[in-house]
Amino acid sequence: MSGSIWNFGDILDELGRYMSADQPALIQGNRTISWPEMTRRSNNLARALRARGAGTGDKVSFYMRNCPEYMEAAAACFKARLTHVNINYRYLDDELVYIFDNSDSIAAVYDPAFRESVERVRDRLPGVKIWIELGDAPDRPDFALSYEVLTQEGDGTPLGLDRAGDDMMFLYTGGTTGMPKGVMWTHEIWRQSSLDSMRKIYGGAPSNMEEHLAFVKEVGQFGRQLPACPLMHGTGLFTALGAMLNGGAIVTLENTETFDPAALWETVERDGVTAMAIVGDAFAKPMLSILDETPGRFNLGSVQTITSSGVMWSHEVKQGLLKHMPQVALMDSFGASEAVGFGMSVTTAEGGTQTARFTIGDSCKVFSEDGREIQPGSEEPGFIARGGAVPLGYYKDAEKTAKTFRTINGVRYAIPGDWCTVAADGTLTLLGRGSICINSGGEKIYPEEVEEALKAHDEVIDALVIGLPDDKWGQAVTAVVQPQPDASVSEVFMGENQLF
Secondary structure (H helix, E strand, O other): OOOOOOOHHHHHHHHHHHOOOOOEEEEEOOEEEEHHHHHHHHHHHHHHHHHOOOOOOOEEEEEOOOOHHHHHHHHHHHHHOOEEEEOOOOOOHHHHHHHHHHOOEEEEEEOHHHHHHHHHHHHHOOOOOEEEEOOOOOOOOOOEEEHHHHHOOOOOOOOOOOOOOOOEEEEEEOOOOOOOEEEEEEHHHHHHHHHHHHHHHHOOOOOOHHHHHHHHHHOHHHOEEEEOOOOOOHHHHHHHHHHHHOOOEEEOOOOOOOOOHHHHHHHHHHHOOOEEEEOOHHHHHHHHHHHHHOOOOOOOOOOOEEEEEOOOOOHHHHHHHHHHOOOOEEEEEEEEOOEEEEEEEEEEOOEOOOOOEEEEOOOEEEEOOOOOEOOOOOOOOEEEEEEOOOOOEEOOOHHHHHHHEEEEOOEEEEOOOEEEEEOOOOEEEEEEEHHHOEEEOOEEEOHHHHHHHHHOOOOEEEEEEEEEEEOOOEEEEEEEEEEOOOOOOOOEEEOOEEEO
8 A cells, every 4th residue: 555545556456345246337338347347457457567567657658549448448557556648549640659759658558440550650669668459359460469368367456566646647738839748647636636626516525545435335336427528638537537536437438430419318328327528519519409309319317417628618508408407517617637626617407607607716816927916806817827736747848847837926836828817706707728819909819708609609510719810910810610501601701800
């Protein structure tokens, strides 16, 4: 046992001793992996990685879509004291090479669907010594080990390692400028951050392993979390990780290449999903459309919460979802790869808040660019900052770490660059990321505000707003709009700025 009670591997070892065979851990379609089975398989995989040279702190890249193996392999890494590295499966060869190389990955777990990409780049990655392909395909390349064989190799018992709270998990974020950066989360810091959120929502949180196991027995083991968004992004990974550490089940959709809202609701009904993670209106709008088109088609009584983070989730869409699921709490989380818990907005059938408005987190403040604290009610825009449980910084990038993780008045904060205003009652109104703020004629224009207005239009499905070079104004506000299929489209002019 480690000196920290919040090492993920230690928590999973404790859960492995408690959870019974009738408790599912991973569900995808007709495939269910029970908690004892996942415990045995992840222990075997963890031991196999260390037997093949992976040592404490070494990095393992995850190059796969949503599947049971993603979180199972993550559990194996936590138990083996290895560091998870997320790979965006949409990256092209040079970007893949950059992530593998920048993270110093010595091992990679990949989906057979990405085999051709792996074969193209692996000669450029001499540091990756262990390649593991999911499944056990007969045509598996000679350089790759079989994931399934490794999970069956051994007796499935715990590794018995002395772990620590400063074991790490990386979350690579593309950000808005430059190459992706690896945010370094320790197990202890991430867990403390999630407990902060739990205290905000429920008024309390476990303070030791005994209390945590009591929570698991009373509540956690009954949760079934469906990350509709990719696990290789923070929203999907963090919500799934929370469910796993609480003894719940993680449900993944069978169609992982495109988002099928009808299949999502069918899965919710079949598997009794209690919680979902989405990314704003991009998911919520098609989810609502299916429900509106076929009211009463799905039994959605199991759903208790839907959590969104990362982009706008409009008030109108939330209200539409609540008409079909009045029992659900819609939780809009304001966070970033560099910190969670900036703010929270909860909407229920009894009421909620306006789009992009959040209740500020207890460890958060708003600062000006020169480090002056913005006074609530002043209407002056500033940067949101999160103190307390924040990551160590960016891996191998001291310069960017110094810019984002700043010490102000003796307190270390994560300041990813999100602009907001803070009302007299402490309510935040999110304006947008500073690095994509549009400067038009000296005026600061936040793309998210324009996108919010466009998406509220009945004939608009989605919109992306950017600033393009303009001889007169410096930058012109320009929108790329996805209209409804039956919408009539024409050029629209707003003053000197043209919207297409």
